Amino acid sequence: MSFHHLCSSPSSLLHDPLPLCNLLSVYPKSTPRSFLCSYNPNSSPFHSRNLLQVTHVSVQEAIPQSEKSKLDDADLPIPTPTASKSYVWVNPKSPRASQLRRKSYDSRYSSLIKLAESLDACKPNEADVCDVITGFGGKLFEQDAVVTLNNMTNPETAPLVLNNLLETMKPSREVILYNVTLKVFRKSKNLEKSEKLFDEMLERGVKPDNATFTTIISCARQSGVPKRAVEWFEKMSSFGCEPDNVTLAAMIDAYGRAGNVEMALSLYDRARTEKWRIDAVTFSTLIRIYGVSGNYDGCLNIYEEMKALGVKPNLIIYNRLLDSMGRAKRPWQAKIIHKDLISNGFTPNWSTYAALIRAYGRARYGDDALVIYREMKEKGLSLTVILYNTLLSMCADIGYVDEAFEIFQDMKNCETCDPDSWTFSSLITVYSCSGRVSEAEAALLQMREAGFEPTLFVLTSVIQCYGKAKQVDDVVRTFDQVLELGITPDDRFCGCLLNVMTQTPSEEIGKLVGCVEKAKPKLGQVVKMLVEEQNGEEGVFKKETSELIDSIGSDVKKAYLNCLIDLCVNLNKLERACEILQLGLEYDIYTGLQSKSATQWSLHLKSLSLGAALTALHVWMNDLSEAALESGEEFPPLLGINTGHGKHKYSDKGLAAVFESHLKELNAPFHEAPDKVGWFLTTSVAAKAWLGSRRSSGGVSA
Secondary structure, three states, X not given: OOOEEEEOOHHHHHOOOOOHHHOOEEOOOOOOOOOHHHOOOOOOHHHHHHOOOOOOOOOOOOOOHHHHHHHHHOOOOOOOOOOOOOEEEEOOOOHHHHHHHHHHHHHHHHHHHHHHHHHHHOOOOHHHHHHHHHOOXXXXXXXXXXXXXXXXXXXXOHHHHHHHHHHHHOXXXXXXXXXXXXHHHHHOOOHHHHHHHHHHHHHHOOOOOHHHHHHHHHHHHHOOOHHHHHHHHHHHHHHOOOOOHHHXXXXXXXXXXXXXXXXXXXXXXXXXXXXXXXXXXXXXHHHHHHHHOOOHHHHHHHHHHHHHOXXXXXXXXXXXXXXXXXXXXXXXXXXXXXXXXXXXXXOOOHHHHHHHHHHHHHOXXXXXHHHHHHHHHHOOOOOOHHHHHHHHHHHHHHOOHHHHHHHHHHHHHOOOOOOOHHXXXXXXXXXXXXXXXXXXXXXXXXXHHOOOOOOHHHHHHHHHHHHHOOOHHHHHHHHHHHHXXXXXXXXXXXXXXXXXXXXXOHHHHXXXXXXXXXXXXXXXXXXXXXXXXXXXXXXXXXXXXXXXXXXXXXXXXXXXXHHHHHHHHXXXXXXXXXXHHHHHHHOOOOOOOEEEOOOXXXXXXXXOOHHHHHHHHHHHHHHHHHHHHHOOOOOOOEEEEEOOOOOOOOOOOOHHHHHHHHHHHOOOOOEEOOOOOOEEEEEHHHHHHHHHXXXXXXXXXX
């Protein structure tokens, strides 16, 4: 029968000359396994405790059926204690065996934990370390040394403890003690000491194993030096070590953070094929890699793969996804990720809110951005200058004047940041676009008092403000300031001057012609020909305008032509307006204005200014008249005008509202479609009748 003998007193563990793994012996015979062969240096303290358990036959090992009935029925002999030997025979299936074994194990383990704590607390010198170990009160065995070092946290005393144990116990496998000492350095993120200990290993003739490299690599990762992790990983083969899947998976993160994206993605492809276990930290790095490279779909794919594998995203992953969606200008996907974050029980932190403000602010999702901003304020979270400026810039672009003022006041009252040049620029732009002259001037004064000189961007906004208020003299004065400051006007500044001219009464336009000539002579020549009614030789105006188009950037070409056409319409020079529109078509600045299908002919005006839209309407009506009344071309069942349904950010009216009124003035049969916002439709019959009546009445202008 198989019986175990147990020590009668747990306290004897501390004085028993045998190691803990020999406290339980097995009858009649057992085959022991080496404790050292099963050691894993990367295990947690919990796993280290398991190292102390008996590695012979378990007291819970299955008993053959032939023996079972005998054990159940037998009267077990209980020897009488003697002076020389004190033990009892216990049924290995008895609850008492389990209780005694647990009690003995816990007592020994607790003592070793206390020893580790004492060594952590002692002074980092050989004498004090030796005194603590000597005072333990019992012989330390190799597995005891492993448990003690594994539970230490002090990187100053740990190497002294290691040296003491190596000298006193002469372990069979020194590398294990080195590995658990390396774990102490990893806990404190002390890569320097880890690398120094590695050198000592080699000097002592101890060959590192896989666990040695894995521990140093993870220490480098946790210490924030992924390039060193890569270096240690690439050393493994020279010592005959082959990384396991866990180490390889960790290297995806290390290579990614070290900047070797190609290697990181190559390892990830292999990980998917070989089904490695990848942690959340590595997935986070992969999302960052794809985000930085601009592969935003890749970020979302990683997120979906992660969920499919059952790896739960952490808050860092959610924040990185939100940041990536902000860079991609995909606020709708940022909303979905934010909802996932909340539904999975996470509480947004500062980084979450910052990423959301950037995502919504860049995409001009004004209401959503303001909700996040106010939620941050309710939770007492402070904003940075960049976040405040993101909100103010958004407000400037979408015309949220009152909200911008609220944000600016909050920023001024904030103790953690002060307004900068960008702050004032955005605020002045908000006031300027809405024509609030006094507020814009006050903001400009605050900007100067704060030590910031106005930039060309700011002065452009100020000119726009004065133009909107029709304060032409102030426009000229501000223009002179630009020249006095030695600032060279750019295309945007000149475009602003041109836009101001379209809002200026005809009797005052002459004051601005000189400014335009100084700012951009080629533009000044074209404007002068329009304003001063210089007819000149045929084709000269077209030639000058073509040269102007060639001289300006592609980003301002449409704005320039829109303004020039608006100016022509204001000056009642429809022929010039048509000439400029035709040039815009030839240069592909205006595209897709007209479309034809079997069922409908359409005019598309969404991207045009009011003057340009009216000019395009005039040209289209002339084309329709020619097609129907001269060429006899058949119309499709429907004709439509698409103005779009939006309105200008700083105006209560959009193009649709203005056109509705204009079409009524023309008595045109176009009516707003109830099921297609921004569309005005008519039938071919009604259109032909109207065009015929216009020709008979001599109407030529749209």
